[in-house]
Amino acid sequence: MLSAADIAKRKEPLVVATAYDFPFARILEAAGMDIVLVGDSLANVVLGLKSTREIGIVEMSVFVAAVVRGAPNTHVTADMPFGSDATPELAVANGRKFMELGASSVKVEGVKLDAIRVLVHAGIPVMGHLGVLPQTATSFRAVGKSDECRAQLVKDALAIQEAGVFSFVLENVDADVAGEITRSASVPTIGIGSGKGTTGQVQVLHDVLGITENPPPFARAFTDLRSESLRAVKAYVDSVRGGLDLR
Secondary structure: OOOHHHHHOOOOOEEEEEOOOHHHHHHHHHHOOOEEEEOOOHHHHOOOOOOHHHOOHHHHHHHHHHHHHHOOOOEEEEEOOOOOOOOHHHHHHHHHHHHHOOOOEEEOOOOOHHHHHHHHHOOOOEEEEEEOOOOOOOOOOOEOOOHHHHHHHHHHHHHHHHHOOOEEEEEOEOHHHHHHHHHHOOOOEEEEOOOOOOOEEEEOHHHHOOOOOOOOOOOOOOOOHHHHHHHHHHHHHHHHHOOOOOO
């Protein structure tokens, strides 16, 4: 298992994907995933909710525990859900809950420097997250195209590095800006919709498997599991209705 310290020094490409349950976590571990992210995206992907703001620490804890059981030998990062890191004290309390469940680190969305610092000081490794921030975003368009936004992203990256993150996600950031940040970063960057210039990539597993009905434009499906699953279930329905003995 890669530790946060191992990842912080990593120069080779990092491969990251989400998992929200035991069976998919087992698959990711068997495939050799570097980091399994229990993202708050499960609010949308698994629970059918409109926003990641609709899921809290209680729900996240159930999924984190399941993924840790499925991938016991892989670095598991738990997303800090909306409001769970609103104050430094709350961040530490909730971060400890995830660590007690077996997570290897937590992910903090945005430039919450005080929360990052106290988590790191408490011995809880932190992955950062810049660019489009789903917990607070009003638009999911790519960021970093203007000079002002580019400068702010570079400044934010430096700030969270100094606060102690061991890596950070760049979500839907202009590819040139993401590359610039990566070249100047002291820790790995993990891109999603941010071009090929980041240290690693993260994808939602359901997008990779072709399960998502309306995936984001930057997602890439490596198979069409939704069609295969639908075909199999229809075959089962037809077989039962046709009198097949399944015993």
